[in-house]
Amino acid sequence: MRQLPPGIHPPGPDQRRLQPGPRPRLDRFLRDEAGSSRSQRRWRPPATPEDGPVDQTARRACRELTRLVAAAWPHARHHQPEDASWSDLHPDHVAKIQADLPNVPPAAAALALRVWGRMHGLVALEIDGHIHPVAGNPAALHRAEMLDLVRSLGLA
Incomplete structure (x- = not known):
């Protein structure tokens, strides 16, 4: 797993959505790292049904x-x-x-x-x-x- 970017620290489970700060960058970083291959590391929004x-x-x-x-x-x-x-x-x-x-x-x-x-x-x-x-x-x-x-x- 890559190191976190400077200034980004993983929150504890009770702090995840409570503290202000660069949460979107951390969330995106964690989602990217969760993929099992390079092609899966880029986060994409979930598909929604057409005309839903x-x-x-x-x-x-x-x-x-x-x-x-x-x-x-x-x-x-x-x-x-x-x-x-x-x-x-x-x-x-x-x-x-x-x-x-x-x-x-x-x-x-x-x-x-x-x-x-x-x-x-x-x-x-x-x-x-x-x-x-x-x-x-x-x-x-x-x-x-x-x-x-x-x-x-x-x-x-």
């Missing part, structure tokens, strides 16, 4: 975010590149967008994905423990990013 609760929730969140961007599109379009086309997006995603929101232009759908990426990116960084070491006030960072997203939609 996870898929339905993701589709609903994406649809509502796209609906929000589409509502802001008359203001946002002046701040966005105009060269987006449906071919820039995955055909399955295009089919879902067009089924749920048939009047959304491809540039608005692309903008919705960029908005989602910016929101998800900060959340993922925080979950993985990367925000606290570099941001004195993570809440202010999140607020500033959301305000910038509102401005990018032409709503500020």
Whole structure:
């Protein structure tokens, strides 16, 4: 078994979820080491059934975010590149967008994905423990990013 990275110490059984700190890195390290071969060491999320609760929730969140961007599109379009086309997006995603929101232009759908990426990116960084070491006030960072997203939609 490899040595733990510097600054990472395995918790006792009663401390595993109680102490703040770089838990995601340790959990990922321990999962990686649990695999019996190199190909199994990379953690992957468990497969979820197609059109199951996870898929339905993701589709609903994406649809509502796209609906929000589409509502802001008359203001946002002046701040966005105009060269987006449906071919820039995955055909399955295009089919879902067009089924749920048939009047959304491809540039608005692309903008919705960029908005989602910016929101998800900060959340993922925080979950993985990367925000606290570099941001004195993570809440202010999140607020500033959301305000910038509102401005990018032409709503500020």
